[in-house]
Amino acid sequence: FYIVDFILKRVFPKVPGLKKLYFLITNGRNRALSEIEIYGRLNCCGFTLVDSKLINNLLYFVAIKIKAPAYDHHATYGPLIRLNRVGQNGNIIRVYKLRTMFAYSEYLQETIYKQQSLQEGGKFKNDPRISTIGAIFRKCWLDELPMIYNMLTGEIKIVGVRPLSQHYYSLYPERVQQLRIKTKPGLIPPFYADMPKTLDEIVASEERYIHQYLKKPFQTDIKYFFKATYNILIKQARSK
Structure with missing residues (x-):
């Protein structure tokens, strides 16, 4: 029953x-x-x-x-979701993922941030928004598979900075915000190549990647791809 x-x-x-x-x-x-x-x-x-x-x-x-409603009429609440993310040139792109959080969780990101701040790796510690099956999806990378569609449509590329929500994007220094939107986000972020721990280290990691990418795009992505792949497959690097 x-x-x-x-x-x-x-x-x-x-x-x-x-x-x-x-x-x-x-x-x-x-x-x-x-x-x-x-x-x-x-x-x-x-x-x-x-x-x-x-x-x-x-x-x-x-x-x-305390404020006016901020309801997204185009939001999706099924197992396959579309999330608003900051893309190249500051355009908002709709990134596809498998749902790992309870419905309407995206509206609580700022609240959770104020309560918990960020833990190692730039994520929230014991994030209550993540469902049990969602945690399994994240550990096995299943949640990010639909992003391949965004890659095929040209909105993201294989290697690049992580596509961020507008709230997370606002936590970055303005100079890095402007730098980020010069390139497309990626499916494999420089995070997995450098394995930074704090938000400041994540920002510095992405800043280094972008500067290198703007000078030598192909060589930079190849280098970061193999370094990230090694960390993921051999060192078992995972997003928490």
């Missing part, structure tokens, strides 16, 4: 096509949402969470509205 309930109330509403069937059957009643999705929905509507408490297996929360 649990499996059927899980598929009907959690999976169907997220999958295109099945979503219409779900609302036809249930009229939207008794829809199951994860705690993270609830907070993300609140945030995208302009609310911030004040407090929450679980009482008798029911989640109660208090939120106040």
Whole structure:
């Protein structure tokens, strides 16, 4: 019964096509949402969470509205998602990935950053937005496979700086922001060649790569490709 309930109330509403069937059957009643999705929905509507408490297996929360809604009408909440990322010349590109976070998690990035800052490798420690299966996808690189489509369309290349969200991009110094948009983002970032630990080291790593790339594009990408491949295959470098 649990499996059927899980598929009907959690999976169907997220999958295109099945979503219409779900609302036809249930009229939207008794829809199951994860705690993270609830907070993300609140945030995208302009609310911030004040407090929450679980009482008798029911989640109660208090939120106040602090800003205008920032809902993305083109967002995708199924297993295959499209994320807004800063591309070449500052253009916003839609990067394809397999979902590793709960729906509406992208609206919580700034909130999580304020609460936790960044850990080693430039990621959040114990990020509550990542689902169990999402963690497996990340460890096995499965989540980034759809980005091959972006590579085929010419929006990204094989080696290049990581395509960043606008919030993450805003954390970079302005000089590096301007430098980043001179090249296309890449599927394999210089991170895996240099293995930096802090955000400052990540920024410095990307800055070195871009300066080298602008002088010798082909040679630079070849060098970084083989160095990153060695770290990934031999040293088991992974994105956390």
